[in-house]
Amino acid sequence: MNATTLIRPGREALAGYVAALRGGWSPANVAGDAVVRAHLAAIERDADAFLGSLHDPEARGAPITLPDGSSVPRLPAYTRWIWDGEFCGAIHLRWQDGTEALPLHVLGHIGYAVVLGKRGRGHATRALALMLPEARALGLRHVELTTDPENVASQRVITANGGVLLGCFRKEAAYGDAEGLRFRIML
Template sequence: MQLVSPSLEYLGSYVAALERGWSADNLRGEVAAREELAKINADASAFLSSLVDPEAKGPPVTLPDGSKVERLPSFRRWIWDGEFCGSIGLRWKAGSTSLPPYSLGHIGYAVVPWKRGLGYATRALQVMLPEAKAIGLPFVEITTDPDNLPSQKVIQANGGFLVERFTKPPQYGGVPGLRFRIALE
């Protein structure tokens, strides 16, 4: 398993995952997958470029409730084992460790259902942490749902510890969440 930068070389496998119903957006799911497929069909190169935006030059981001917010500097990597296995992304606010309230964490990841349980999320997070350190973050925060035990295990396997139980903002349904922190030494 490795992390790869999104590119035309890997796009066909990514599209196949979207067509099977997978989406990195665990709240908007199929709607988000259709939106991505439409963007790829309209301009695949522009879509790929939008996944690597360390200067936040892209358009606003659509939140689960449909509202749009300012884009943060960010990039995504695809989890790859000869085919697309999932996605992991890093976002940050330049010059700060804090994120705006609408951004639940520095790192988000999602593995396709047919590749879960193979340790890919744990390894992907492990590989992403040095990239977070390289942009100057002393720690990352990652949120998950209280009932998402597999994600909690991924975070804890990478040195994460629970910082707080909180209520997600209204854009995310105002439901309970857990915030973990991983120190980057």
């Protein structure tokens, strides 16, 4: 197995991304099926535009549609694909310039998802470790990540990278008003 790295989404890895989507994987932990359909449709319409949309540090893209159908302004953000010689998953970083604060509808600065056949190999732990210096370079002093209480694997990834549990919280109604856990990693 090759070492886990992060790559900017591009044509050379797009086939692996599409195969993962068609195989039932989603880069989003909420509204997964809708995201899969939207991404496949966008790739079919214009693959280069889709790839470009995954790197938007100026928040120039269209507003974001939340799982409940409401719309909110886009934050600066970008995606990196997790790579070990083939596509393993995705990790996303989002922020607001000049502050660590996030709007209530944003569940955390960093989110990640690993394809089923690549889980349990340390890819998420390594991907998060690689993303933290990028967050620091943006001027963030800490990042917050959230997970569901039953997602023990994700909690291990976060704590392996220095995450400290801040406590339980109730997700916005757009995300089903469910309970979540909030962690902080100091940068």
